[in-house]
Amino acid sequence: MDPLRAQQLAAELEVEMMADMYNRMTQACHRKCVPPLYKESELSKGECVCLDRCVAKYLEVHERMGKKLTELSLQDEELLKRMQQGSGSA
Amino acid sequence: MDPAAEHRQQLRSLRDFLLVYNRMTELCFRHCVCSLNYRLLTGREESCLDSCAARLVRANHRLMSAYVGLVPALLQRRAAEHGAAGPPAVPGPAPGPAAPSPDAPGAGT
Numbered sequence: 001m002d003p004l005r006a007q008q009l010a011a012e013l014e015v016e017m018m019a020d021m022y023n024r025m026t027q028a029c030h031r032k033c034v035p036p037l038y039k040e041s042e043l044s045k046g047e048c049v050c051l052d053r054c055v056a057k058y059l060e061v062h063e064r065m066g067k068k069l070t071e072l073s074l075q076d077e078e079l080l081k082r083m084q085q086g087s088g089s090a
Numbered sequence: 091m092d093p094a095a096e097h098r099q100q101l102r103s104l105r106d107f108l109l110v111y112n113r114m115t116e117l118c119f120r121h122c123v124c125s126l127n128y129r130l131l132t133g134r135e136e137s138c139l140d141s142c143a144a145r146l147v148r149a150n151h152r153l154m155s156a157y158v159g160l161v162p163a164l165l166q167r168r169a170a171e172h173g174a175a176g177p178p179a180v181p182g183p184a185p186g187p188a189a190p191s192p193d194a195p196g197a198g199t
Contacts, residue, residue: 013104032126061123062115064136065114068144
């Protein structure tokens with residue numbers, strides 16, 4: 001597979017994942033900030049502020065989880081490498 | 091495995107990993123972020139998120155090891171049953187999930 005095609009596929013995957021993240025965020029923030037009371041069609045000021053903060057927090061959580069996952073994967077890789085070296089020298 | 095198939099496999103693994111990442115974010119956000127009075131994460135929320143991430147990754151590893159341990163016996167049993175009954179009408183499911191990509195949390199505890 002040529003590098004350009006690989007790049008294109010990776011970009012498509014990223015877009016798909018961002019869309020998935022967006023959908024989950026929408027669902028989560030709606031659940032947290034918009035109570036299921038449908039008397040009024042307008043959002044209250046409190047609900048608007050809640051949604052703004054929810055989005056900010058969700059994106060921060062997303063970033064934090066990414067860093068944590070990378071950290072844990074690196075730790076696992078290190079452990080695996082050490083185990084392989086240990087079994088190789090034994 | 092030819093390079094194209096290997097690349098497709100890698101892409102599938104990466105896709106799985108990214109989906110797990112998104113699901114983890116949603117789950118941990120739901121459980122750890124309770125108050126939306128502030129824009130920034132509190133210390134309590136941060137430590138909850140760190141613990142949540144680590145627990146989910148370890149649970150995933152354990153699940154994977156258990157699955158990998160149990161599936162061969164299950165498939166053997168299924169094959170034996172089909173062999174005794176005759177050829178199956180519908181082909182069985184593909185054995186096992188896609189192997190994790192190199193940058194995904196490695197298997198093993």
